[in-house]
């Protein structure tokens with residue numbers, strides 16, 4: 263009996279909410295807040311005409327390697343952004359990958375470049391140590407590392423990265439920390 267009474271109350275509550283929804287005053291207010299088709303996109307232009315609206319491109323950094331300023335990591339162990347000019351380095355071809363000339367560990371230090379991290383010399387699928395050979399899946403650097411342009415974002419990015427150490431803001435250690443908290447049996 264008590265249970266039935268409770269159900270009745272719930273049903274009345276739901277009916278009340280439904281009635282609110284059809285209240286003409288509230289419906290009117292809703293209508294006023296509706297946006298026109300020209301307002302619903304990120305750009306404030308008509309969505310039906312592409313001829314006048316041009317995407318913003320901005321310019322890539324022109325500083326040559328050795329003169330550019332490293333960009334703070336977006337989050338811990340994110341692939342670092344490329345801070346320097348890439349003129350003459352692209353495309354990365356099967357027989358020519360100029361990134362390696364400066365970023366292979368044996369060259370990097372003397373050139374002031376960041377050396378490829380340990381993770382790039384391990385097959386991350388199997389855990390196999392490739393003994394100093396670059397994993398083929400890492401050959402196309404630009405698949406993960408990209409340059410940046412400085413243009414205002416249409417929607418402010420609210421993301422705030424949590425770095426666990428000061429060092430992780432400027433360098434990566436994925437291979438050492440990948441299995442943190444994992445206990446293999």
Ligand code: HEC
Nearest residue numbers: 327328329330332342343344351360361364374375376403
């Ligand atoms: C002529 C040497 C040279 C070449 C070629 C080169 N780099 Fe660099 N790279 C550097 C140096 C030096 C830095 C450090 C920033 C500086 O001093 O300009 C750097 C920085 C970077 C960084 C940032 C590292 C960090 O710690 O934040 C990335 C990512 C990068 N390069 C990727 C590439 C990729 C991808 C290519 C190939 C398309 C490439 N580089 C080609 C020398 C080079």
Ligand code: HEC
Nearest residue numbers: 339340341361365376379381400402403406433434435436
């Ligand atoms: C599949 C994606 C991927 C590819 C391809 C790739 N990287 Fe990375 N790279 C990463 C990620 C993710 C990190 C950061 C985490 C880590 O240590 O592995 C990283 C880190 C780096 C770092 C920073 C090392 C440090 O000590 O802070 C350099 C330099 C770098 N990569 C250069 C390159 C170059 C040059 C190539 C091409 C030969 C390349 N990467 C290919 C994903 C990639």
